[in-house]
Structures are given as C-alpha cells and as structure tokens.
Amino acid sequence: MSDKKVSRPCHHCKSRSVSAPADSSKIHYEKFWLYRHCSSVQQRDRQAQKAGQLFSGLLAMNVVFLGCAFISSKIFNNVAITLADVWILLSILKVLCLFWVIYYVLGTSRQPHAVLYRDSHAGAIWIRGSVLLFGSCSILLNVFQIGYSTILIHCKSKVEIVFPSIGILFIFTQTYFLWHHCKDCIQVQHNFTRCGLMLTIATNLLLWLLAVTNDTLHVQIESQLREVESRFAGKAPSPCNETALCTCSDTAICKVFQKGYILLYPFNTEYCLVCCSVLYVMWKNVGRRISHHHVPHTKPKFKLQGVVVGPLLGTSAVIIGACIFMMYHIQATDLAPSRQVFVMYYSYYIVLLPLMSVGAMIGTIIHALEKKELDTLKNPTRSLDVVLLMGAALGQIGMCYFSIVALVATDPRDLLNSLILSYSVLVIFQNITQNIFIIDGLHRQHFTPPSKEEDTKEEQGREAYSQRRVSVLELGQEIRKASLSYIHTYSHLSWKRRALREISFFLVLCNIIMWIMPTFGAHPVFENGMERSFYGYSTWFVIVNFGLPLGVFYRMHSVGGLLEVYVTA
Numbered sequence: 331m332s333d334k335k336v337s338r339p340c341h342h343c344k345s346r347s348v349s350a351p352a353d354s355s356k357i358h359y360e361k362f363w364l365y366r367h368c369s370s371v372q373q374r375d376r377q378a379q380k381a382g383q384l385f386s387g388l389l390a391m392n393v394v395f396l397g398c399a400f401i402s403s404k405i406f407n408n409v410a411i412t413l414a415d416v417w418i419l420l421s422i423l424k425v426l427c428l429f430w431v432i433y434y435v436l437g438t439s440r441q442p443h444a445v446l447y448r449d450s451h452a453g454a455i456w457i458r459g460s461v462l463l464f465g466s467c468s469i470l471l472n473v474f475q476i477g478y479s480t481i482l483i484h485c486k487s488k489v490e491i492v493f494p495s496i497g498i499l500f501i502f503t504q505t506y507f508l509w510h511h512c513k514d515c516i517q518v519q520h521n522f523t524r525c526g527l528m529l530t531i532a533t534n535l536l537l538w539l540l541a542v543t544n545d546t547l548h549v550q551i552e553s554q555l556r557e558v559e560s561r562f563a564g565k566a567p568s569p570c571n572e573t574a575l576c577t578c579s580d581t582a583i584c585k586v587f588q589k590g591y592i593l594l595y596p597f598n599t600e601y602c603l604v605c606c607s608v609l610y611v612m613w614k615n616v617g618r619r620i621s622h623h624h625v626p627h628t629k630p631k632f633k634l635q636g637v638v639v640g641p642l643l644g645t646s647a648v649i650i651g652a653c654i655f656m657m658y659h660i661q662a663t664d665l666a667p668s669r670q671v672f673v674m675y676y677s678y679y680i681v682l683l684p685l686m687s688v689g690a691m692i693g694t695i696i697h698a699l700e701k702k703e704l705d706t707l708k709n710p711t712r713s714l715d716v717v718l719l720m721g722a723a724l725g726q727i728g729m730c731y732f733s734i735v736a737l738v739a740t741d742p743r744d745l746l747n748s749l750i751l752s753y754s755v756l757v758i759f760q761n762i763t764q765n766i767f768i769i770d771g772l773h774r775q776h777f778t779p780p781s782k783e784e785d786t787k788e789e790q791g792r793e794a795y796s797q798r799r800v801s802v803l804e805l806g807q808e809i810r811k812a813s814l815s816y817i818h819t820y821s822h823l824s825w826k827r828r829a830l831r832e833i834s835f836f837l838v839l840c841n842i843i844m845w846i847m848p849t850f851g852a853h854p855v856f857e858n859g860m861e862r863s864f865y866g867y868s869t870w871f872v873i874v875n876f877g878l879p880l881g882v883f884y885r886m887h888s889v890g891g892l893l894e895v896y897v898t899a
Contacts, residue, residue: 453512467597599879640832644839725880771895834896
C-alpha cells in the first residue's frame with residue numbers, strides 16, 4: 331500500500347483554495363498493491379480508490395465492534411468489564427487520533443500539491459459554527475466532570491480525572507482540525523489519510539454510544555432524589571445504598587459542577603454526531619479532483635428581501651416558545667412538576683407542528699409546479715445531508731412510536747396522555763413532510779438571474795445585429811418580444827420563489843426554537859414519568875438518550891438544509 335509522491339517544485343503551494351482542474355501531468359493517481367497491473371492508469375486509480383476506501387472502512391468497522399463489545403460488556407457484566415476499562419480503551423483511541431491529526435496538520439497538508447482542490451460545498455459556516463459551539467460546550471462539560479470527580483476523589487478513581495483531561499485535548503485539536511481543513515480534497519498519502527479519518531470517525535461514534543448508554547451520574551442523582559423523598563415521607567434512608575455514599579454533598583461548588591454536567595451533557599453527543607458527518611465528507615473527498623463545472627461561478631447570498639409573513643410567524647413562534655420554555659424550566663425542576671406545565675408544553679407543539687407540516691407540503695407542491703431541472707452533479711456533501719436528514723429523523727420518530735405504544739397500552743383517554751399521543755403522531759408526520767421538502771429543494775437547480783456580463787453580451791449582440799443593415803423598427807420589435815417574454819416568465823415564477831422563501835424562513839425559525847428547548851434542558855419525555863414507569867428507568871433512559879440527541883441533531887441539520895433552500899430559491 332503506497333502513494334505516488336510528487337517531486338515537482340512547490341511554487342504553487344500557497345494556492346490552497348484553487349478549484350480549477352489540474353493538468354494531466356500534475357494529477358496524483360492513487361496506487362494500491364492489489365491493483366498494480368491494471369490496463370490503464372485511470373482504471374488503476376479508480377480501483378485503488380475503492381480498495382483504499384474498503385480497507386479504511388474495515389478498520390473503522392473493527393474498531394467500532396471492539397468498542398461496542400466493551401460497552402456492551404460493561405452494561406451486562408459490569409464486574410468483569412468496568413466503566414474504567416471502557417475509558418482506558420477510548421483514551422488510547424483518542425491519543426492515536428491526536429497523533430494522526432497533528433501529523434496531518436503539520437505534515438500531510440503542507441506537502442507540495444497536497445491540497446490542489448477544496449470542496450466549496452463542504453464545511454458550511456453553520457456546520458463549522460456548530461462544531462465550534464458544541465466543542466466549546468464539550469470542553470466545559472469535561473471541566474465540570476473533572477471538578478465533580480475531584481471533589482468526590484475519596485470514592486472516585488483517578489481514571490475519572492484522566493479521561494476527561496485527555497478529552498479536552500482531543501476536542502480542542504479535533505475542532506481546530508475541522509475548522510481549518512474540512513474543505514480539503516487531499517491529493518497525497520491517500521490511504522493513510524483515509525485510515526486516520528475512519529479511526530477518528532470510529533472514536534467519535536464510540537464516544538457517542540458511551541454517552542447514550544452511560545447513566546452513572548443520572549443514577550446517582552436519582553438515588554439522591556429518592557433519599558430526599560424518603561426523608562420527606564419520614565422514612566429512614568437505606569444504609570446499604572452504595573450509590574448514595576458517592577453523591578454530591580451540600581456544598582455549593584459540588585452542586586454547580588453536577589448541574590453544569592447535566593445541562594451540558596446533550597452538547598457532547600451533538601458534538602460527536604456533527605464531527606462524524608464532517609469527517610465522513612472529508613473521507614469521501616480524499617483523492618477527489620474537482621472540475622471547473624463543479625465550481626459555482628456565483629455563490630448565493632442570504633438576503634431578507636421579499637419575505638414578511640414567514641419571519642413574522644416564525645418570530646411569534648420563537649417568542650411564545652421561549653416563554654413556555656422558561657415557565658416549563660422553572661416548574662419542572664421541582665421534585666413533583668405540576669401537570670399543567672406538561673399540558674402547556676405539549677399544547678404549544680400541537681399547535682405549531684401542523685402549521686409546519688402544512689408549510690412543508692405547500693413548499694413541496696410549489697417545487698413540483700416550478701418544473702426546474704434536477705441538479706445531477708456529483709456532490710458528496712448533499713448526499714450526506716440527505717442521509718443525515720433521514721437517519722437523524724429516525725431518532726425522534728422511534729421515540730414517538732415507543733410513546734404511542736406505552737400510551738395506548740395504559741390510558742389514552744386521559745388529558746395529558748391524549749396530548750402526548752397527539753404530539754407523537756404529529757411529530758412523525760412533520761418530520762416526514764419536512765424531509766421531503768428539504769430533500770426536493772436541495773436537488774433543484776439554483777435560480778440565477780441574468781448577470782451584468784450576460785446583459786453586456788446581449789447588448790453587443792444587438793449592436794452586431796443592427797450592423798447587418800436590419801431596420802431599426804424590426805430590431806425594436808424583436809427586443810420588445812424578448813423583453814415581454816422574460817418579464818412574463820419572471821413574474822410567473824416570482825410568486826413561487828417568494829412563497830418558498832416565506833415557508834423556508836418560517837420553518838428555519840420553528841426548527842431553531844425546537845432545537846433550543848430540548849438542548850437546554852426541556853425533556854418532558856423523561857420528566858413526565860409515564861413512559862419511564864411503563865418501560866422502566868434504565869430502558870427508557872437508553873431510548874431517550876439514543877433518540878433525543880438524534881432529534882436535536884435533526885433540528886439543527888434541518889436549519890442548515892432550509893437555509894440552503896431559502897438562499898437558492
């Protein structure tokens with residue numbers, strides 16, 4: 331397994347953002363030891379690319395299976411395999427990823443002609459902003475975990491301090507790497523780069539899986555709440571409860587670390603998911619050569635022109651949602667949250683979700699009426715966006731189906747249960763309609779109004795036409811016909827584009843508030859107690875921790891897709 335090296339002098343190394351096609355003599359074809367005797371260089375390059383992707387994919391699969399075996403053993407047999415053993419394995423993987431990222435930043439990317447192309451579609455500003463935001467919150471989460479474990483060092487192992495310390499270095503380095511190099515189409519050391527990217531993807535997946543299944547601190551807090559409830563009930567606390575012996579004392583600093591850890595816990599899962607998506611695009615772009623047809627001549631800009639209804643409705647939804655979120659967050663922190671706060675929360679969603687579904691369906695119908703040609707150019711970023719939208723929606727849809735089964739099996743005629751049942755059905759329908767609208771919009775060709783250069787060429791053509799001794803009257807009639815035809819077409823499409831922009835902006839604001847509420851602590855699916863009592867604490871904890879981060883990730887990813895539809899409408 332080797333890569334063809336370049337001996338050409340580096341007098342174009344600074345042009346990292348160049349996306350124009352390179353000369354055939356400068357193309358770095360891949361080589362793989364299994365495919366050295368192919369009939370042509372291009373065929374050998376394609377076979378080597380497939381072989382490199384297969385080999386790196388197998389590496390990631392084996393790492394993920396090994397990590398899953400450790401995590402599963404910790405869940406089902408926590409005596410033989412403890413949480414500390416899982417942390418040691420993940421720490422080793424983090425260190426390996428750190429070494430590779432540092433080597434890529436300081437070595438691979440600085441080689442002559444290493445980055446001849448950069449994918450303009452990859453690493454959108456909202457994606458990189460999400461990586462930076464969630465990465466900062468994840469670093470703060472690890473700081474809180476270190477502080478919490480240091481206070482309880484008498485009953486905590488030193489691994490619980492070392493693991494988050496390595497995590498801070500890993501998150502900081504990975505965030506810097508993705509911010510600066512997420513657009514790279516690396517042209518050297520293809521196989522080693524693919525393996526490094528896949529190892530980093532596998533590590534992030536295992537960190538996400540551990541975050542989903544690790545309920546150690548939550549069990550401690552639940553035990554502490556039971557002890558408080560038993561004291562209020564006049565019962566003596568159980569002296570043999572080992573979990574209660576390693577819980578937070580009454581000191582304020584310990585409570586701050588504990589509350590901060592719980593509040594920032596979802597950000598870590600979001601960070602792992604976002605990083606996996608960006609790293610996968612980088613993996614697909616290894617060795618990719620972008621032709622000038624793939625480079626957009628004019629990049630659409632975000633402008634608030636011609637939209638009024640969408641921003642007004644969306645802003646109203648955000649303001650009302652923020653008020654309900656604050657009221658919910660204040661009342662739901664009590665040991666026994668009132669029933670009214672859950673009724674208010676679910677009623678808000680029951681009103682908002684049908685409006686979003688109707689808007690998405692109208693947008694899909696407008697897409698069908700426009701009859702724009704589909705954009706069939708190869709675009710790894712768009713393909714990944716579609717997969718992530720469909721995959722992330724499964725988390726919220728799965729949780730809703732679990733809730734539906736629990737509600738129907740208990741008492742669906744109760745007021746709160748009927749609201750939760752309606753909410754679950756509406757979420758499923760809204761996710762499906764919104765996915766169809768976004769995916770259809772992403773595959774439509776961009777609307778490009780005539781540029782100044784085209785107007786100049788048209789003017790030059792008219793001058794040349796007049797020089798051919800055509801009468802002024804005839805020329806005026808032709809120009810008038812062409813102008814009327816263009817004005818008719820423009821006015822015919824303008825209302826559709828306006829409607830698409832109104833709908834897209836409304837859905838953007840709605841998805842933002844639906845992202846904010848669960849991200850910052852509004853988790854009625856876990857706090858109402860109905861599904862938790864039906865499935866049991868541990869089972870429902872895993873279901874919620876699996877579906878909730880995916881649901882939050884879906885809302886965040888939908889915002890990016892809807893902004894793309896808005897800008898290109």
